[in-house]
Amino acid sequence: xxxxxxxxxxxxxxxxxxxxxxxxxxxxxxxxxxxxxxxxxxxxxxxxxxxxxxxxxxxxxxxxxxxxxxxxxxxxxxxxxxxxxxxxxxxxxxxxxxxxxxxxxxxxxxxxxxxxxxxxxxxxxxxxxxxxxxxxxxxxxxxxxxxxxxxxxxxxxxxxxxxxxxxxxxxxxxxxxxxxxxxxxxxxxxxxxxxxxxxxxxxxxxxxxxxxxxxxxxxxxxxxxxxxxxxxxxxxxxxxxxxxxxxxxxxxxxxxxxxxxxxxxxxxxxxxxxxxxxxxxxxxxxxxxxxxxxxxxxxxxxxxxxxxxxxxxxxxxxxxxxxxxxxxxxxxxxxxxxxxxxxxxxxxxxxxxxx
Amino acid sequence: xxxxxxxxxxxxxxxxxxxxxxxxxxxxxxxxxxxxxxxxxxxxxxxxxxxxxxxxxxxxxxxxxxxxxxxxxxxxxxxxxxxxxxxxxxxxxxxxxxxxxxxxxxxxxxxxxxxxxxxxxxxxxxxxxxxxxxxxxxxxxxxxxxxxxxxxxxxxxxxxxxxxxxxxxxxxxxxxxxxxxxxxxxxxxxxxxxxxxxxxxxxxxxxxxxxxxxxxxxxxxxxxxxxxxxxxxxxxxxxxxxxxxxxxxxxxxxxxxxxxxxxxxxxxxxxxxxxxxxxxxxxxxxxxxxxxxxxxxxxxxxxxxxxxxxxxxxxxxxxxxxxxxxxxxxxxxxxxxxxxxxxxxxxxxxxxxxxxxxxxxxxxxxxxxxxxxxxxxxxxxxxxxxxxxxxxxxxxxxxxxxxxxxxxxxxxxxxxxxxxxxxxxxxxxxxxxxxxxxxxxxxxxxxxxxxxxxxxxxxxxxxxxxxxxxxxxxxxxxxxxxxxxxxxxxxxxxxxxxxxxxxxxxxxxxxxxxxxxxxxxxxxxxxxxxxxxxxxxxxxxxxxxxxxxxxxxxxx
Numbered sequence: 001x002x003x004x005x006x007x008x009x010x011x012x013x014x015x016x017x018x019x020x021x022x023x024x025x026x027x028x029x030x031x032x033x034x035x036x037x038x039x040x041x042x043x044x045x046x047x048x049x050x051x052x053x054x055x056x057x058x059x060x061x062x063x064x065x066x067x068x069x070x071x072x073x074x075x076x077x078x079x080x081x082x083x084x085x086x087x088x089x090x091x092x093x094x095x096x097x098x099x100x101x102x103x104x105x106x107x108x109x110x111x112x113x114x115x116x117x118x119x120x121x122x123x124x125x126x127x128x129x130x131x132x133x134x135x136x137x138x139x140x141x142x143x144x145x146x147x148x149x150x151x152x153x154x155x156x157x158x159x160x161x162x163x164x165x166x167x168x169x170x171x172x173x174x175x176x177x178x179x180x181x182x183x184x185x186x187x188x189x190x191x192x193x194x195x196x197x198x199x200x201x202x203x204x205x206x207x208x209x210x211x212x213x214x215x216x217x218x219x220x221x222x223x224x225x226x227x228x229x230x231x232x233x234x235x236x237x238x239x240x241x242x243x244x245x246x247x248x249x250x251x252x253x254x255x256x257x258x259x260x261x262x263x264x265x266x267x268x269x270x271x272x273x274x275x276x277x278x279x280x281x282x283x284x285x286x287x288x289x290x291x292x293x294x295x296x297x298x299x300x301x302x303x304x305x306x307x308x309x310x311x312x313x314x315x316x317x318x319x320x321x322x323x324x325x326x327x328x329x330x331x332x333x334x335x336x337x338x339x340x341x342x343x344x345x346x347x348x349x350x351x352x353x354x355x
Numbered sequence: 356x357x358x359x360x361x362x363x364x365x366x367x368x369x370x371x372x373x374x375x376x377x378x379x380x381x382x383x384x385x386x387x388x389x390x391x392x393x394x395x396x397x398x399x400x401x402x403x404x405x406x407x408x409x410x411x412x413x414x415x416x417x418x419x420x421x422x423x424x425x426x427x428x429x430x431x432x433x434x435x436x437x438x439x440x441x442x443x444x445x446x447x448x449x450x451x452x453x454x455x456x457x458x459x460x461x462x463x464x465x466x467x468x469x470x471x472x473x474x475x476x477x478x479x480x481x482x483x484x485x486x487x488x489x490x491x492x493x494x495x496x497x498x499x500x501x502x503x504x505x506x507x508x509x510x511x512x513x514x515x516x517x518x519x520x521x522x523x524x525x526x527x528x529x530x531x532x533x534x535x536x537x538x539x540x541x542x543x544x545x546x547x548x549x550x551x552x553x554x555x556x557x558x559x560x561x562x563x564x565x566x567x568x569x570x571x572x573x574x575x576x577x578x579x580x581x582x583x584x585x586x587x588x589x590x591x592x593x594x595x596x597x598x599x600x601x602x603x604x605x606x607x608x609x610x611x612x613x614x615x616x617x618x619x620x621x622x623x624x625x626x627x628x629x630x631x632x633x634x635x636x637x638x639x640x641x642x643x644x645x646x647x648x649x650x651x652x653x654x655x656x657x658x659x660x661x662x663x664x665x666x667x668x669x670x671x672x673x674x675x676x677x678x679x680x681x682x683x684x685x686x687x688x689x690x691x692x693x694x695x696x697x698x699x700x701x702x703x704x705x706x707x708x709x710x711x712x713x714x715x716x717x718x719x720x721x722x723x724x725x726x727x728x729x730x731x732x733x734x735x736x737x738x739x740x741x742x743x744x745x746x747x748x749x750x751x752x753x754x755x756x757x758x759x760x761x762x763x764x765x766x767x768x769x770x771x772x773x774x775x776x777x778x779x780x781x782x783x784x785x786x787x788x789x790x791x792x793x794x795x796x797x798x799x800x801x802x803x804x805x806x807x808x809x810x811x812x813x814x815x816x817x818x819x820x821x822x823x824x825x826x827x828x829x830x831x832x833x834x835x836x837x838x839x840x841x842x843x844x845x846x847x848x849x850x851x852x853x854x855x856x857x858x859x860x861x862x863x864x865x866x867x868x869x870x871x872x873x874x875x876x877x878x879x880x881x882x883x884x885x886x887x888x889x890x891x892x893x894x895x896x897x898x899x900x901x902x903x904x905x906x907x908x909x910x911x
Contacts, residue, residue: 031776045778048777050483054536100540103393104392104393104540104544104545105539106540106546110546114564115564170598170599170602173606178605179606185608186599186605186606187594188566188567188608189566191608192567192590192592192608192609193382193384196569197561197562197563197566198563198566199566200562200563201561202560202561202569203563299595300596301595301599303566303599303603305563305565305566309565309595312595313565
């Protein structure tokens with residue numbers, strides 16, 4: 001298993017390298033950050049050129065990529081790729097430097113770090129609810145096959161799976177956030193009238209002095225985005241769990257357990273569920289990256305200041321360094337999720353051997 | 356048992372905590388649908404940048420909602436008439452008298468040295484990304500005044516736009532603390548707003564990206580205005596788009612919605628009309644005719660064809676149709692609120708019969724497909740606009756109106772970067788690019804200039820972008836000696852009577868047959884939503900927008 005994991009990690013390097021090349025080229029198809037001066041007659045061509053030079057946008061594209069990677073820099077081309085301690089450069093992702101945002105000049109790592117926590121909060125809460133509800137609903141529907149609950153879940157699955165995320169989000173806001181119901185906030189992470197903006201020094205000071213209210217405020221702001229994010233996934237996965245569980249319940253070992261007089265609760269949880277979970281676990285691991293893509297839409301609708309929203313903003317600004325940073329992390333996340341799914345599969349199913 | 360008891364107590368604690376949390380009594384939340392890129396007004400490109408910075412910085416003069424220029428940091432508005440502006444050979448001297456006793460937020464005095472510092476900072480060759488470039492500043496040969504409050508700006512040549520040049524004044528000591536090369540990213544950096552020095556009614560304490568900017572009352576603002584700001588805090592809350600921002604208003608998440616326009620009016624249903632503030636905007640939608648491409652296609656008939664199109668396009672139908680009756684059609688491109696506006700009158704009604712007759716008289720005959728042709732050339736035009744839906748709907752309607760008189764309009768909706776892309780940022784063959792002239796007619800919007808000279812680069816022949824350095828905005832490629840003369844008169848004079856007369860000529864030409872460059876469609880609307888608990892909100896059609904008097908706003 002260890003050898004397999006190491007081999008997969010090494011294989012991931014060229015994959016990620018190719019992904020960065022494709023992403024970098026795609027970034028530059030959409031335009032140049034200097035386009036923002038296009039309609040401004042007061043900015044001279046010389047000033048636009050100076051702007052481009054300052055951000056290295058006047059370099060040929062391969063050189064821009066080479067610098068971003070860290071192979072090119074102040075040092076000779078291959079020497080620069082070495083770690084700084086060995087006389088190499090200190091720019092580029094090879095040296096842990098994602099560069100600076102063209103729009104606000106901050107380190108890309110700082111930009112991402114600031115946005116990571118809101119996204120982690122949103123997606124982890126969504127993930128826990130998604131898995132829990134999908135498992136419970138799927139198992140219960142399988143055990144109570146053709147019951148009212150099972151039929152209701154089937155209808156929910158068809159409807160839920162057909163709902164576009166953005167539409168569902170807007171509908172939830174329309175019906176649950178605005179009058180007459182006004183049960184939940186329509187946007188953001190905090191109430192601007194009562195709580196400082198999430199992530200600021202004032203916010204953490206507020207949390208320290210009003211922890212219960214801060215949790216309550218964040219919790220109620222989470223409701224609609226989380227429901228939007230998980231509705232489609234729950235619909236799909238509860239169906240998958242139900243089908244897998246039904247399959248397991250019809251296996252001979254379940255019938256044998258029942259014939260031996262094993263209590264029904266134990267038959268379901270220890271014999272059927274453990275085996276039914278095998279394909280489910282793999283599927284859930286592979287679906288992890290979809291949470292991130294879902295968060296892009298959800299964060300935009302609910303003005304949730306996370307990485308998804310930063311991605312959209314950066315696309316609008318053609319802020320390549322930030323875009324590349326976020327997409328690189330997303331790519332690593334996808335590759336890692338695939339690896340994790342394979343490993344978990346081997347862990348939960350003793351029949352699978354990789355070495 | 357204990358577990359249940361603990362759960363009940365935890366829930367009770369949460370509820371009590373939620374109910375007992377204190378709400379600041381003097382706080383206003385203002386919403387925008389786009390997070391600012393910068394709060395430094397000299398780098399600000401977007402409306403949202405300017406709006407948030409307006410509450411933090413002051414200029415020498417301000418512009419009221421009825422477009423009067425009033426003093427802000429100064430005691431009087433210098434003009435030729437009051438002696439504040441004096442001609443000096445080929446140049447001119449402008450005297451600005453600062454109000455006495457004014458202080459920056461760090462307690463230091465506001466003096467002429469700040470004006471000198473601002474000028475030198477802008478003119479520093481290491482300064483990149485200035486949104487307004489160095490126009491006007493580069494004509495200054497020196498500034499007197501030092502640590503005093505009577506500042507004299509010496510211009511080496513006449514610069515008509517001197518009134519709005521210092522917008523805003525920056526604190527010399529603070530801006531010198533950051534290297535000019537690093538200024539775009541480190542001076543008033545969004546991540547460290549607290550470090551900045553300000554003179555506006557509210558100063559920022561922190562900014563949470565894409566979420567909100569928190570500002571608190573500037574205690575030193577009273578040294579400028581003679582009073583304290585109306586509330587303790589103003590919070591700028593940011594949404595991703597106008598639609599969700601409107602839902603946020605309905606949900607009671609903020610007090611004032613900014614940056615809405617006529618396109619948002621249908622979405623205001625359900626909001627009390629006494630909470631809607633709707634003004635005529637300075638922005639107008641137009642069709643621009645590319646005189647170069649049309650002349651190349653149709654030779655000497657180009658002016659006749661353009662005149663026919665202007666007659667055939669039913670602007671009232673556009674206003675009533677795609678725009679839902681929320682805008683008003685205008686013949687002039689100058690706002691009636693400006694001091695140099697000239698009433699031109701005239702009808703805005705379409706006259707397709709006369710248009711068709713004029714084309715027939717010029718020898719254009721309908722072919723078997725109903726499209727006019729002459730000498731083997733079909734009357735077919737490339738119409739271009741952005742992907743904004745209302746524009747596409749408008750051009751669809753225009754195409755049907757033109758087809759009725761035998762003109763084929765091929766409608767192209769392209770990304771904004773293609774339509775507005777600068778000369779060097781797109782190729783010469785990029786379809787529908789204004790700078791390269793790869794269009795026949797284009798629909799987009801202009802801001803009616805508050806400063807008369809604002810149209811110089813757009814309508815003067817010196818602004819035709821085909822000539823290096825290709826940064827002119829005369830993308831209609833119009834060259835009219837009378838128009839050039841009028842704009843040169845504006846450029847070379849600070850005498851309001853001369854400027855007003857010259858701008859009168861500009862407007863006369865605009866409504867005459869000489870105007871083969873532009874068809875104004877309609878004036879757009881500025882829309883704000885204001886919670887009734889907010890007082891003294893007036894709105895403002897300039898880029899200062901609603902927050903122009905934010906220091907005067909109060910809340911119940």
